[in-house]
Amino acid sequence: MKKMIIASLLLSSTAWASPQIIAHRGGTADAPENTLPAITLALENQAQAIWITVQLSRDGVPVLYRPSDLSALTTAQGKVSQYTQAELATFDAGAKGKVKMAGTTIPTLKAVLERWPDVSFYIDIKSPDADPSEMGKQLQNVLKETNSLTRVRVYSTEDRYLDALPAEVPRFVTRSETRTRLANISLNHVCQTPAKQMDAYWYGLELNRKVEVVEKFTLGEGISPATLTWDKEAMDCFRSQGNAHVILLGVNSAEDYQKAQTLGADGVMVDSPTQAKAWQK
Secondary structure, rough: OOOOOOOOOOOOOOOOOOOOOEHHHHHHOHHHHOHHHHHHHHHHHOOEEEEEEEEEEOOOEEEEEEOOOOOOOOOOOOOHHOOOHHHHHOOOOOOOOOOOOOOOOOOEHHHHHHHHHOOEEEEEEEEOOOHHHHHHHHHHHHHOOOOOOEEEEEEOHHHHHHHHOOOOOOOOOHHHHHHHHHHHHHHHHOOOOOOOOOOOOOEEEEEEEEEEEEEEEEOOOEEEEEEEOEEEEEEEEHHHOOOOEEEEOOOOOOOHHHHHHOOOOOOOEEHHHHHHHHHOO
16 A cells, blocks of 8 residues: 655756755854854855845844744844844844854845855745745845845745745745655655746755654554655656756765765755865865
8 A cells, every 4th residue: 555645744966976065054053153254154164055044124124043033042032023124233143052153243135145246045034924925025125136036046944935936036846845755755656746837946855854654544544753865766756857956954964965965966055064175075
């Protein structure tokens, strides 16, 4: 009996080529995440692209910050959306977190794109309470103002943000679709076609992703843990369905980097560009 898997769950490369090194939140293991010092250090350590997390301020300005509450990384409290951009710029974004650095501020997306006009960015929408249409509109405005539409790609764990993006804004395939398709390959060896036609399909998911598998039976259902992992079968399936690009998330060891390289991943998201620099030697 086949299992029915229920989803609750800018570069082209070939196998053995080096995947693009993408600094996760600017390199969250090396410097205060989503800050100018983090991006600066990541680029100095040869990161080829930067993954940043964006929320909307109270006055509708996209700013770089990930947690749902400011208390996680700053001395302030509350949601990003409770404060104006000017107020957010006064908070110390390096006060807490994995790496502390006093005097580090919360930057705007516009300032980051203007400071590094030749760098590729992956923009991850994390706003817990932003209206998807408003987020899409504000992102589009900033990307057009900074001439950045050709060097960015937008990601989100929530489908509603990607679905609400204006047509001209580059985006990933939704996380839910990516996860479901990988599950059916890994557990059923079924290669599904994309849900909708796109000029290019960009997929972003963890190299190894723990999930719960729901099996439907005549008399009920069963739930069991499983780990979805990318392998040659999965890569071949995704690449057979059009112009596909695969970014593997959570690659934080030389072993995982070697696996991603062998699979021909287009990019790997790393927490420490400082460490990743050594993997390419």
